[in-house]
Amino acid sequence: MINIGLFGYGTVGHGVKELLASQKNIGVFNLKKVFDRKEKAEEIGDIYASSIKEITADNNIDTVIECMGGDELPYQAITSSLKAGKNVISSNKETISKHLKEYLALAKENHASIQFEASVGGGIPLINPLWCLSQFDQIDSLQGILNGTSNSILTEMEESQLSFNQAVSLAQQKGFAEKDPSDDLNGNDLARKGAILASLAFQAEIKPDDFTRFGIENLTPMIISTLKKAGKRIKLILLVEKKEEGILNLVLPVAFDLQAPLALVKEETNGVLIDCSKNGPLFFEGKGAGKNPTASAILQDLTRVNSNIAPSFNPDINKPKLLKELPGRFYGFHPDGRMEKLVDPSETELRSFSFICQDK
Amino acid sequence: MINIGLFGYGTVGHGVKELLASQKNIGVFNLKKVFDRKEKAEEIGDIYASSIKEITADNNIDTVIECMGGDELPYQAITSSLKAGKNVISSNKETISKHLKEYLALAKENHASIQFEASVGGGIPLINPLWCLSQFDQIDSLQGILNGTSNSILTEMEESQLSFNQAVSLAQQKGFAEKDPSDDLNGNDLARKGAILASLAFQAEIKPDDFTRFGIENLTPMIISTLKKAGKRIKLILLVEKKEEGILNLVLPVAFDLQAPLALVKEETNGVLIDCSKNGPLFFEGKGAGKNPTASAILQDLTRVNSNIAPSFNPDINKPKLLKELPGRFYGFHPDGRMEKLVDPSETELRSFSFICQDK
Numbered sequence: 001m002i003n004i005g006l007f008g009y010g011t012v013g014h015g016v017k018e019l020l021a022s023q024k025n026i027g028v029f030n031l032k033k034v035f036d037r038k039e040k041a042e043e044i045g046d047i048y049a050s051s052i053k054e055i056t057a058d059n060n061i062d063t064v065i066e067c068m069g070g071d072e073l074p075y076q077a078i079t080s081s082l083k084a085g086k087n088v089i090s091s092n093k094e095t096i097s098k099h100l101k102e103y104l105a106l107a108k109e110n111h112a113s114i115q116f117e118a119s120v121g122g123g124i125p126l127i128n129p130l131w132c133l134s135q136f137d138q139i140d141s142l143q144g145i146l147n148g149t150s151n152s153i154l155t156e157m158e159e160s161q162l163s164f165n166q167a168v169s170l171a172q173q174k175g176f177a178e179k180d181p182s183d184d185l186n187g188n189d190l191a192r193k194g195a196i197l198a199s200l201a202f203q204a205e206i207k208p209d210d211f212t213r214f215g216i217e218n219l220t221p222m223i224i225s226t227l228k229k230a231g232k233r234i235k236l237i238l239l240v241e242k243k244e245e246g247i248l249n250l251v252l253p254v255a256f257d258l259q260a261p262l263a264l265v266k267e268e269t270n271g272v273l274i275d276c277s278k279n280g281p282l283f284f285e286g287k288g289a290g291k292n293p294t295a296s297a298i299l300q301d302l303t304r305v306n307s308n309i310a311p312s313f314n315p316d317i318n319k320p321k322l323l324k325e326l327p328g329r330f331y332g333f334h335p336d337g338r339m340e341k342l343v344d345p346s347e348t349e350l351r352s353f354s355f356i357c358q359d360k
Numbered sequence: 361m362i363n364i365g366l367f368g369y370g371t372v373g374h375g376v377k378e379l380l381a382s383q384k385n386i387g388v389f390n391l392k393k394v395f396d397r398k399e400k401a402e403e404i405g406d407i408y409a410s411s412i413k414e415i416t417a418d419n420n421i422d423t424v425i426e427c428m429g430g431d432e433l434p435y436q437a438i439t440s441s442l443k444a445g446k447n448v449i450s451s452n453k454e455t456i457s458k459h460l461k462e463y464l465a466l467a468k469e470n471h472a473s474i475q476f477e478a479s480v481g482g483g484i485p486l487i488n489p490l491w492c493l494s495q496f497d498q499i500d501s502l503q504g505i506l507n508g509t510s511n512s513i514l515t516e517m518e519e520s521q522l523s524f525n526q527a528v529s530l531a532q533q534k535g536f537a538e539k540d541p542s543d544d545l546n547g548n549d550l551a552r553k554g555a556i557l558a559s560l561a562f563q564a565e566i567k568p569d570d571f572t573r574f575g576i577e578n579l580t581p582m583i584i585s586t587l588k589k590a591g592k593r594i595k596l597i598l599l600v601e602k603k604e605e606g607i608l609n610l611v612l613p614v615a616f617d618l619q620a621p622l623a624l625v626k627e628e629t630n631g632v633l634i635d636c637s638k639n640g641p642l643f644f645e646g647k648g649a650g651k652n653p654t655a656s657a658i659l660q661d662l663t664r665v666n667s668n669i670a671p672s673f674n675p676d677i678n679k680p681k682l683l684k685e686l687p688g689r690f691y692g693f694h695p696d697g698r699m700e701k702l703v704d705p706s707e708t709e710l711r712s713f714s715f716i717c718q719d720k
Contacts, residue, residue, distance in 0.1 A: 019496040019638060024563055113667060123639035125492070129485035132660035135669070136379040202680050203384055210682050212707060218715045222697045227717070234717055246681030253717035255691060260720065261645075264624075278379060279483035279656040280647040285621075287640040296639035300492035307473060307667060320562050321606030322570050331615060337582045347572060355578045357587070357594055357613035360620065 002029050002306055005055035005086075007077045008068035009036040009044055012091055012118075015295030016065055029302065032061055035077075036068075056080040063305060065298055066090040067118075071098060082106040082114065089301040091118030091294050097192040101205045115301035120193040121146055121270050123293030124286040125300060130274065131200045138277040139201040141241040143254075146193050148268035148288045149184035150216055150236040152176045155266045157224055158233065164219055176268050187213035187251035190238045198240045198249055206249065214252040227255050233263045326350060329359040362389050362666055365415035365446075367437045368428035369396040369404055372451055372478075375655030376425055388669060389662065392421055395437075396428075416440040423665060425658055426450040427478075431458060442466040442474065449661040451478030451654050457552040461565045475661035480553040481506055481630050483653030484646040485660060490634065491560045498637040499561040501601040503614075506553050508628035508648045509544035510576055510596040512536045515626045517584055518593065524579055536628050547573035547611035550598045558600045558609055566609065574612040587615050593623045686710060689719040 004020070006013055013034070020031055033049040041048045049055050052073065055064060064081045066088065068074050074095040081088050083106065090096055096103070096116045107114040117127045121144070133139065145151050149171060156167040168185075171177035183189045191211035198206040216236050227234060232255035241248040256263035261283050265271035270288025275281050287293040330342040332353035342349065350356045364380070366373055373394070380391055393409040401408045409415050412433065415424060424441045426448065428434050434455040441448050443466065450456055456463070456476045467474040477487045481504070493499065505511050509531060516527040528545075531537035543549045551571035558566040576596050587594060592615035601608040616623035621643050625631035630648025635641050647653040663669060690702040692713035701719075702709065710716045 015638075022498075023496055024494065123636075124642060125485060125489035128664075129489075129660065132485070132663040133656065134384065135663045136383055136659040137656055138382075204680050206682070212684065212686070214710065214716055216715075218693075218695075220693075220697070220715070223693050223699075223715055226693075226697075226699060227691070232719070237718075243683060246683045248683045248685065248687070250686070253715070254720050255717045256720050276483075276656070278375075278652040280650075280653055282484060283643075283645040285643040290640075292638040293640055296493065296497055296636070299496040300489065303492040303495045304488075304664075305667070307665070320564050322566070323603060323606045323608045324572065325608065326572070326610070327608070331587070333578075333580075333583050333586075335578075337580070337586075339583075339586060350574065355576075355580070355583055355613070356574055357615045358597075359592070360614050360616050 001027065002063060003032040003061045004029060004302075005032060005049070005058065005061040005064040005081075006034045007052065007055065007064060007066045007074070009034050009040050010067070010069070011291045012067040012294045012298070015291035016067065016298055019292070019295045019299050033058065052077045052080065056084050056086070061086060063087040063089065063302065065302070066092060067294070067298065068092065069094070071095045075099060078103060078114070079106060082110050082112050085110045085112050087113045087115070087305045089115045089298055089305070091116070091298055093119040093192045093196060097195040097208050100196065100199055113305045115305055116196070117301045118294045118297035120196050121272060121284070122286065122288040122290060123296045124270055124272070124284050124288065125297075126272060126284060127196070127200065128300075128304065130197060133274070133276055133279060134201050134203060137279050139242060140275040140277055141239070142197055142201060142272065142274050143262060144193075144197075144238045144270070144272040145235055145262055145265045146238050146270050146272065146288060147184050147190050147236060148270060149177045149181050151265065151270075152268045153185070154216065154234060154236065157219065157221060158228070161221055163221060164217070185217050186215035187211070187236070190236065190251040194238045194240060194249060194251060197238070198247065201240060202242070202247060206247070211249045211251050216253055219253070230255075231258055232256065233258055235262055235265070237262065330356055331359060332356050361387065362423060363392040363421045364389060364662075365392060365409070365418065365421040365424040365441075366394045367412065367415065367424060367426045367434070369394050369400050370427070370429070371651045372427040372654045372658070375651035376427065376658055379652070379655045379659050385669060393418065412437045412440065416444050416446070421446060423447040423449065423662065425662070426452060427654070427658065428452065429454070431455045435459060438463060438474070439466060442470050442472050445470045445472050447473040447475070447665045449475045449478075449658055449665070451476070451658055453479040453549075453552045453556060457555040457568050460556065460559055473665045475665055476556070477661045478654045478657035480556050481632060481644070482646065482648040482650060483656045484630060484632070484644050484648065485657075486632060486644060487556070487560065488660075488664065489642075490557060493634070493636055493639060494561050494563060497639050499602060500635040500637055501599070502557055502561060502632065502634050503622060504553075504557075504598045504630070504632040505595055505622055505625045506598050506630050506632065506648060507544050507550050507596060508630060509537045509541050511625065511630075512628045513545070514576065514594060514596065517579065517581060518588070521581055523581060524577070545577050546575035547571070547596070550596065550611040554598045554600060554609060554611060557598070558607065561600060562602070562607060566607070571609045571611050576613055579613070590615075591618055592616060593618055595622055595625070597622065690716055691719060692716050
């Protein structure tokens with residue numbers, strides 16, 4: 001059994017607890033202690049830990065999950081956990097982008113692991129694939145829409161012809177923007193995420209301040225419509241590029257052709273395009289934030305650091321029924337080209353045609 | 361140092377050797393022995409192994425990579441390696457889809473690991489993310505374009521108005537189709553990949569024969585144009601879906617709306633859409649086959665099974681120069697809306713505008 005200590009019982013912490021409760025390999029992962037402010041003690045119940053040390057000094061806890069946000073307490077929790085030889089999983093881009101080099105060194109020294117899949121791109125598997133790729137391949141460039149707040153504001157401004165301030169208010173109402181969304185709009189948030197991604201891609205310490213930043217605070221509906229007439233759509237982009245002379249680190253608005261993969265990433269969705277020398281271009285898209293996607297990324301890390309957890313296909317536990325129905329609408333074509341429309345057909349019926357396809 | 365034994369020195373094996381030579385952490389991974397037919401002994405040189413046993417009985421070899429193709433020799437190589445406690449990485453969808461349950465049980469029994477990221481979707485990180493997701497989340501559905509041969513034939517038929525046979529010949533000339541591409545066109549190849557993905561997604565043994573298959577062999581230009589008039593594009597899809605009553609496993613042509621994510625996956629590119637209950641929809645796109653993407657996926661596994669290999673950010677080895685240029689074409693907007701076009705501007709120049717964006 002893997003005993004887990006959780007730092008932070010906010011939105012993401014709740015998500016972690018809920019997802020842990022739905023684990024497939026029942027009884028493998030056990031949430032042993034949860035640290036948060038005293039006010040949460042009652043809600044947390046028996047497993048409440050009133051200090052960070054109560055978790056870091058517990059020799060029965062193998063792995064800790066940090067989702068407190070901020071930097072001071074997380075730094076304390078992460079460094080003491082690593083020093084105690086515990087594996088650490090964090091969703092906290094601020095503390096990871098600030099101290100990544102130190103955390104990695106501490107992990108190595110203490111034969112522990114530090115994982116942070118949830119710190120960038122929410123539930124999209126990104127950090128771990130990028131790290132694996134960077135070992136043997138050259139990352140030529142990485143372009144990402146990795147801030148849901150700015151992207152949903154841009155989508156609203158374009159699709160509903162809202163002013164910048166109207167779009168910000170709407171995003172706040174929908175829960176996609178914080179009360180003070182400055183860091184999301186001026187590129188600071190993307191610079192933090194960029195520092196983490198660039199550090200992994202190039203295996204060098206790159207900090208948020210190494211990013212040249214341009215924001216979208218002065219964007220107007222007129223600018224959007226001018227560029228739209230030229231067949232362009234604006235996105236706030238994180239761009240990391242390997243050039244012959246060095247590495248370019250930017251956060252800036254980019255006007256994409258309407259058919260470009262990143263131009264099609266809308267609302268609060270995140271998308272990343274990675275160009276590698278050997279592997280070719282890779283594109284990832286998914287939910288970049290929120291309780292469940294973030295908790296999911298944290299638990300992807302948990303599976304990874306406990307690599308002895310593997311599928312066992314125990315037929316007594318898990319023998320799903322395999323269905324033979326063919327649901328939905330279909331087109332059936334006869335050899336002479338005649339087409340018939342079918343709804344929920346049987347397999348035999350479909351096999352009587354020369355060509356069939358499902359309508360989606 | 362991690363000593364590696366390689367089974368199979370064909371296209372992918374060559375790619376593995378080349379990528380290993382470009383490893384960032386120099387001297388960590390060492391290719392110790394390579395097994396293949398006697399005719400390749402001279403090309404392989406000093407590290408040639410004339411039998412499978414020469415690798416599986418070598419106690420200094422920690423990890424083996426199997427990229428032979430077929431089933432008989434791979435089965436022998438994989439089972440003996442696992443029994444000897446070695447970690448196994450395989451790119452071979454045939455042997456993995458046939459024996460996954462046995463391989464996983466053997467790995468568990470011998471405290472070893474079996475990894476097969478390269479067996480489905482080439483260089484796209486897919487197997488590992490799916491396995492991590494499946495631990496805590498419910499996979500509601502998985503839809504994929506995971507056969508480059510059929511997809512390049514469909515693209516050619518649509519874009520160049522070729523007949524099915526002409527498109528097959530062209531794909532063969534371009535190296536995207538084998539001499540006998542039947543398994544790619546009738547859905548058998550996708551059923552093998554589907555068996556691997558569905559087994560992981562639902563942690564149950566699902567076999568290629570559990571897939572109901574419809575192919576594209578009888579597709580005609582007339583069918584394509586009929587559906588095109590209805591705003592549809594045909595793709596050959598692997599579909600795995602969790603329903604209340606059980607699991608639906610299909611390979612079939614699907615007519616998508618032109619703007620659907622999978623409709624936009626063209627030529628030999630692969631794309632996969634995974635819908636999860638908690639994490640939401642995820643979309644991955646990349647090169648699904650070929651020497652380098654496949655070798656890259658194999659080496660992603662190699663990084664993963666050796667999780668003690670972590671970034672160290674040694675500034676003596678790796679201190680990239682950070683560039684401050686702003687290359688390319690830009691639009692600069694003044695507060696009154698006037699637009700100026702700029703080429704390779706300085707940061708100061710850009711900061712003089714109210715809003716800027718790069719033109720891509």
